[in-house]
Amino acid sequence: MNGKSCEFCSNRSFAANFLNDNELKLLEKSCVDVQFSKGDVIFKQNALSSNIIYVKSGLVKIHISGPEREQILKIIKGPIYLGIPTTFGDKINHYSATALMETGVCFIDLNSFKDFIASNSNFAYEIITELCKNELAHFAHCVNQVQKQSQGRVAEALCFFADEIFNASIFELPLSRQEFGDLTGNSRESVSRIFTNLNNDKVITLKGKNIEILDMERLRSISKNG
DNA sequence: GCATTAACCACAG
DNA sequence: CTGTGGTTAATGC
Numbered sequence: 001m002n003g004k005s006c007e008f009c010s011n012r013s014f015a016a017n018f019l020n021d022n023e024l025k026l027l028e029k030s031c032v033d034v035q036f037s038k039g040d041v042i043f044k045q046n047a048l049s050s051n052i053i054y055v056k057s058g059l060v061k062i063h064i065s066g067p068e069r070e071q072i073l074k075i076i077k078g079p080i081y082l083g084i085p086t087t088f089g090d091k092i093n094h095y096s097a098t099a100l101m102e103t104g105v106c107f108i109d110l111n112s113f114k115d116f117i118a119s120n121s122n123f124a125y126e127i128i129t130e131l132c133k134n135e136l137a138h139f140a141h142c143v144n145q146v147q148k149q150s151q152g153r154v155a156e157a158l159c160f161f162a163d164e165i166f167n168a169s170i171f172e173l174p175l176s177r178q179e180f181g182d183l184t185g186n187s188r189e190s191v192s193r194i195f196t197n198l199n200n201d202k203v204i205t206l207k208g209k210n211i212e213i214l215d216m217e218r219l220r221s222i223s224k225n226g
Numbered sequence: 227g228c229a230t231t232a233a234c235c236a237c238a239g
Numbered sequence: 240c241t242g243t244g245g246t247t248a249a250t251g252c
Contacts, residue, residue: 149231149232150231150232176240176241177240177241177242178240178241186233187233187234188240188241189232189233189234189235189241189243190231190232193232193242196242196243
């Protein structure tokens, strides 16, 4: 957990389980452990990228400043790899990552990571599998984003937080209205309005950033059809 | 035309 | 930072 114990790290990646003792020791040597607070930038778009990032715990938003406005690509929850495409794909980062809460991150030296891929096929296989799943999820998300109308996108995002992030129907949104708009491709005003509508329709209860989903069925149907 | 959707603006807590 | 109301442009009956 503190940079010296990849071997015993309980948040270790599934792929890292295939590393042998020797490789784990190498990983420890080429890995730096950093703690981030809410709002801290983990890495920035257009900056040089030279590390593989592994989120051990916490919540991170991945975002791009687009031609018109800010766009949140996705929200991810540790433990998970982050920034493999931006590190392997180009010299510079194509997106930024910002912590949404207290978040533990490992910075892994790119060359060591490449060595593992070259020498350990099980490790490589797991990494490729994860990247492929990622792309498939992106395809689905992309179609949804483009073809759904605004309340459908908002409902989808609420379901996402309930199902994937918090595993609960009551949670506190880790985003401002503006950020929620950036995530769902809406203006902040539209997000406000849709939230109050859902509140009035008794689909959710809304108190500031605290959300309780009252009617999951209804929310899913809005997400699917709206 | 008329209704709906959603962005933009302005202003108020 | 949020919520609300008015306005406007695009799209679809």
